[in-house]
Amino acid sequence: MVRTIEFVLNKDDGSTIYADHFFSKEENEVFKYRNELQKAIKGIREPLFVCYFCGQKIKINGGGQTKKVLHFAHRKDSDICHLKTDTNHSSLEINRLKYNGAKESPLHFETKNLIKQFIDLNSDFSNIKVESVVKSNTNYLEWKKPDISAIYRGINVVFEIQLSTTFLSVIVDREHFYKENQRYILWVFKNFELDEFKQRFTEKDVFYSNNRNAFVLDNESINLSLKNNDLYLLCYYQKPIIEDLKIKYNWESEYVCFNQLIFDDLNYKIFYFDVELEENKITIELQKIEEEQRIFVAEKKRKQREKARELSEERFQIAKEYIEVRNERVNFLRKKELYSAERQIAINERHNLFREINEDFFIRLKENYQIRSDFKDVFYTPEYELSNELNRLFINGYRLSETDRMFLRVEFNFELNKKSKLREMEILYYLSLSTFYIKLKNPKYMFLLPKVERLLCSILSFKTGKIIGYSFDNLIQVAHHTFSKKEHIQIFLNAIEAYYGLGLLLSQDKNKKFRNKLLEYQNNKPEQSTQYDEMIKMIFPEAINNIVNVEKYV
Structure with a gap:
């Protein structure tokens, strides 16, 4: 039996409960929750899982016909929900629901109000607002609603409470918005x-983007804030040190009040x-150590050379010949190894870039799709x-x-709505190839697909209005390339x-180069291949059935 509800929201702490992980617990623990959930439904206690x-x-x-599988479910008399009516939600919508759902939890509400209470006690703060809309200074359609916004000594600051898993795209979007509108974010x-093996991606994303500083409101922070009438937070940071002539980082922590914090302008x-400042100091210190070592090594070599000159001419000549033969052999081996190493480095760098560009896809693949399949597993294959x-x-x-089809469609x-300058490195290209394959019924055509996949990507680019599989800046460049x-x-x-309209494309042909190519084609009528017509028709039937009248455009 497939679990329809893959994850739910824990209203107590704002966390996400994944069904497959939750139901792997001991049965007695699961049934304790079952009892608590029933109490919530009866109104005996506050809501728990929603x-x-x-x-x-x-x-x-x-449930299940042959074996009882524990699963999350709505009440029989519950209102309409897309999980009961098979209405699809995009990954973006799911992410938004998870983010906003966590903000409604009692823990989030409590944390937010504690921070407001503490900064109210600091006279340097003014105009303190909770969940008040902040509008963009340049685009009236853009806005954000931070947990808390305030003015600190004439500077706009916002506080964002982070309790649940949030995609990097959400974090980057908020940080970029506040930076563009001159508001400091904490x-x-x-x-x-x-x-590091237990840290969530959200914690890493926030930590590394904030100069390796992370702030926590724990019980001791609350006690210090109440005692000193100011906001105190526990700050975790990594202090750089030199160890084995390399920069390494030690975890440090300290309770600090808001007035001690540094503002990065x-x-x-x-x-x-x-x-970063400490890293620069350490780097300079490390460079001095390395320079001292270089001088030491140079002096040692100088003394060795002096000693070598003291050898007799005969012994020196023998040593020289031996060194020359050895160096020739070493250089030969090094060149051979260097070619292989450089080639592997290039492959690895391209794969790492591919994973970085499509990081959000691989996060969703790992976190959102609990049911594995051979098709989904293919996407863990190295890019090349x-x-x-x-x-x-x-x-x-x-x-x-x-499930595969839903994964592919979503x-x-x-990915179609993302913006990228390295389009040939987008996962969208490989998702597009997958859609081509599933429309081909005969393995013979699947075998031939690589021979025409560039043409198919060009057609799909015009059908979707998004450049797929190329690094061009606009569709007119795709047309020029494919026309060859x-x-x-x-x-x-x-x-x-x-799919697009030839007239619309020609309106973008500012220098008339494509129109000239179209005229040349109309006059010369080069022979057209029909070898792949049948397979192209399976994927794009309009490309075969609808014959365009080129004469009316030239």
Whole structure:
């Protein structure tokens, strides 16, 4: 039995509860929660687990025809929810629901109000507001609603409480907005994990983007704030040190009041310990040590050379010949190894860049799709093998499950709306290849797909209005590139007319170069290939069926 509700919101602390992980607990623990959830439904206690999408109370049921599988479920008489009616939500909407859901938790509410209470006690703060809209100074359509906004000594500051998992895109978007509008941002955690293997991506993202400083409002912070009539926070930071002639970092922590914090005027961040400044000092110190070592080594070599000159001419000549033979052999081996190493480095760098550009996709793949499949697993393949693995998977007869199709549809639409300058490195290119494969019924066509995938990507670019698989800046450049394959020009023009409009494309042809190519094609009529027509028709039928009248445009 497939669990329809993959995750729910814990109203007590704002955390996300994933079904597969939750139901792997001991049965007695699960049934304690089952009892508490029923109490919440009866109104005996405050709500505990609720649905992210409709906010209604959730219960635990057991079902399945052959085996009882514990799962989250709505009450039978509950209101309409998309999980009960199979309405799809995009990954962006799911992320927004999770972020906003966490902000409604009692823990988030308590933390937010404690911070407001403490800064109210500091006379340097004024105009303190809770969840008040902050509008952009340059674009009236852009706005944010921080947990707390205030003015500190004439400077605009905002506090954002971070309790749940948030995608890097949300963090970057908020930090960029506040920076553009000259507002300093301070992220506050309720707890922060020092073990790097236990740290959430959210903690790492905030920590490293804030000069390796993380702020926590724990019980001791609350006591200090009440005692001193000011906001106190526990600050975790990494202090750089020199160890084995390398810069390493030690974890440090200190309780600090707000007046002790440093304001970064360049990035509009707030921190306590300036790690970057300390890194610069350490780097200079390390350079001095390395220079001393270099001088020491140079002096040692000088003495060795003097000693060598004291040798007799005969012994010196023998040593010289031996060194020359040895160096020739070493250089030969080094050149051979260097070629192989440089090639592997280039491959690794391209793969690392691919993972970085598509980081949010791989985060969603890991966190949002708990049901594994051969199709989803292909996307963990190194970038330089990804096309071959997709080809091999489908040629061997793989058929997508309904879960696979939903994954492909949701991720394709999500990636389609992203902006990137390295489009040939986007995961969207490989998702597009997947859509081509599933429309081809015959393995013979799947085998031939790599021969025309560039043409198919060009057609898909005009169908979606987004450049896919190329690094061009606009569609007119895609048209110029594809026009060089003269045996497929007619199919390409048919597709442009059907999906985009040839007249619209020509209106973007400012220097008339594409119009001239179109005129040349109309006059010369180069022979067109029909070898791939059948497979192109399966994917883009309009490119075969709708013949464009080129004469009316030239």
